[in-house]
Amino acid sequence: MKYLLLIPAFAVCACNAPKKTVTATAVNPENYANTITSQELKDHLYTFASDEFEGRDTGEEGQKKAAQYIKNYYEKEAIGSPIAEGDYFQEIPSAYFNNKYKDSENVIGFIKGKELPNEVVILTAHYDHVGKKGEEIYNGADDDGSGSVALLEIAEAFKKAVKDGYQPKRSVVFLHVTGEEKGLLGSKFYVENPIFPLANTVANLNTDMIGRIDVKHEGKEDYIYLIGSDKLSTDLHNLSEEVNKKYVQLDIDYTYNDDNDPNRFYYRSDHYNFAKHNIPIIFYFNGVHADYHKPTDTPEKINYDLLAKRTQLIFYTAWEIANRDQRIIVDKAK
Ligand SMILES: [Zn+2]
Numbered sequence: 001m002k003y004l005l006l007i008p009a010f011a012v013c014a015c016n017a018p019k020k021t022v023t024a025t026a027v028n029p030e031n032y033a034n035t036i037t038s039q040e041l042k043d044h045l046y047t048f049a050s051d052e053f054e055g056r057d058t059g060e061e062g063q064k065k066a067a068q069y070i071k072n073y074y075e076k077e078a079i080g081s082p083i084a085e086g087d088y089f090q091e092i093p094s095a096y097f098n099n100k101y102k103d104s105e106n107v108i109g110f111i112k113g114k115e116l117p118n119e120v121v122i123l124t125a126h127y128d129h130v131g132k133k134g135e136e137i138y139n140g141a142d143d144d145g146s147g148s149v150a151l152l153e154i155a156e157a158f159k160k161a162v163k164d165g166y167q168p169k170r171s172v173v174f175l176h177v178t179g180e181e182k183g184l185l186g187s188k189f190y191v192e193n194p195i196f197p198l199a200n201t202v203a204n205l206n207t208d209m210i211g212r213i214d215v216k217h218e219g220k221e222d223y224i225y226l227i228g229s230d231k232l233s234t235d236l237h238n239l240s241e242e243v244n245k246k247y248v249q250l251d252i253d254y255t256y257n258d259d260n261d262p263n264r265f266y267y268r269s270d271h272y273n274f275a276k277h278n279i280p281i282i283f284y285f286n287g288v289h290a291d292y293h294k295p296t297d298t299p300e301k302i303n304y305d306l307l308a309k310r311t312q313l314i315f316y317t318a319w320e321i322a323n324r325d326q327r328i329i330v331d332k333a334k
Pocket of ligand 1: 126144180208209
């Protein structure tokens with residue numbers, strides 16, 4: 001290909017010039033949302049919810065394997081930790097569980113903000129589940145393997161933007177909590193021992209079960225339940241709606257956001273520990289199904305295309321919160 005020789009030398013040299021980092025507002029986030037794929041989510045989840053991980057019971061060997069899996073992934077992707085270099089584990093001693101469970105740990109990844117690094121957006125998903133009973137393993141593919149692998153893919157998308165020179169304005173924290181099934185204990189420990197001051201925590205997006213379809217939505221699958229988005233911040237709710245309309249167009253179902261809904265899901269996953277401290281939250285949820293908390297919650301029952309779409313919605317929402325000029329406004333503090 002002879003004509004290549006006509007390219008001026010400076011054009012070739014430009015490739016090696018150090019990349020100038022700018023804030024991510026200058027780029028279209030679709031470039032990075034598209035790196036979140038159903039195939040990668042599936043590859044992760046078939047390991048994460050395999051029998052080898054023994055239902056990821058808090059403090060047990062399967063949960064440790066899952067913790068190691070998350071850590072190895074962040075190391076491989078060169079995504080840092082906010083604790084210390086190479087140390088991704090926030091240790092929780094057995095004493096904190098009144099010695100009912102063995103020592104356990106939250107696992108935390110971190111992408112530092114460029115202009116406002118002390119303001120953090122925290123994404124949570126619990127990576128523990130209920131373990132096994134006798135020979136029966138509770139794989140917890142949807143609960144909450146789906147949210148766990150979603151966070152890995154969202155972190156990867158943010159990291160790719162950083163590599164291209166687009167660092168988020170605010171910091172983004174990927175907090176994989178343990179002990180959820182024992183009573184939201186990992187997230188409770190985190191808010192009692194926060195790595196970033198709660199006053200600087202601008203929002204929490206919690207993902208717990210986003211890979212399945214409930215009975216109500218059979219045949220109209222492009223949906224997600226959102227809970228809590230307007231409880232503390234009108235601003236967060238509006239942002240979330242705008243982002244969905246612009247990029248993903250899922251049917252957002254607010255049924256469970258009703259204060260009078262008897263299921264009281266607002267109080268039943270890790271986001272609530274943040275909401276208690278007046279940190280605005282959104283809880284992403286697919287509703288319950290026949291395999292909920294049964295050994296039959298397995299990876300082949302997940303709808304991976306839908307999981308990818310829902311994961312992209314969470315990515316776009318986090319991206320907008322991290323990158324826009326104004327911090328999320330809390331107008332309904334309790
Ligand atoms: Zn769960």
